[in-house]
Amino acid sequence: MNKNSEKISGWKKFMQSMTKAHDLGTEEDILLDHDYDGIKELDNVLPPWWLYGFYITIAISIFYYTQVFYNSEEYSQEKEYAAEVEQGKKDVEAYKAANPELFDDSNIVALTDDASLAKxxxxxxxxxxxxxxxxxxxxxxxxxxxDNKWILGGGVKDIYNTISKGGRPGKGMIAWESTISREERIQLASYIVSMQGVAPATPKAEEGDIVWPE
Ligand code: HEC
Structure with a gap:
């Protein structure tokens, strides 16, 4: 036997140990005795190479759980969650600070662009x-x-407030804040501001005694 054939047989041995494949021609030995419409089944063992891979993943999962996941000082799901919530809150605060007019009614300014007024x-x-x-x-x-006579107050903030909260009880002007979005109420108030001084066809007599700016 030369060196080459020794190598081949070593490789073959290795393959045999990894696959535990049943020798060809001797299938009868492991043939199970059932027969489904001519389909028969061999009772092959699970190939060791596959089993080893399976065992390795089990070992890694135990190692991962005990060492990396459970014991880790730096990482835990709870910490990651807390950090993300923290960051989220900061982002919200930063956004609010950068866009005060979107959140604080005392910062409302009348929109003057054509698109908003058309809206x-x-x-x-x-x-x-x-x-x-x-x-x-x-x-x-x-x-x-x-006209510039207001029952409840002129100017974009007071008008916005009237649209949101409604007029005096029983007068017919309801609160719209639950049915019209904040953005739309600002657009409505801005539109009304932009209509100051125009002459309607049949203006109703002045009501209220608040002049704006007061
Ligand atoms: C059912 C009738 C009715 C509807 C619909 C209505 N309003 Fe009024 N609105 C009134 C009455 C009545 C008043 C006076 C309230 C008061 O005397 O307290 C009023 C008052 C107002 C005022 C304040 C005027 C002032 O002199 O201070 C504004 C602004 C206004 N309405 C805007 C709107 C807008 C915008 C809408 C639509 C989203 C609307 N209204 C829908 C009846 C209505």
């Missing part, structure tokens, strides 16, 4: 404001919104 006008009709204040804001059940 306000559209909302004034679609949210049924026109039913009581008329399309040209001249007033009918509700007061004229184009």
């Amino acid at each position: 306000g006008k559209e909302l004034f009709a679609s949210k049924t404001c026109t039913a009581c204040h008329l399309v040209d804001l001249g007033g009918s059940i509700g007061p004229n919104l184009t």
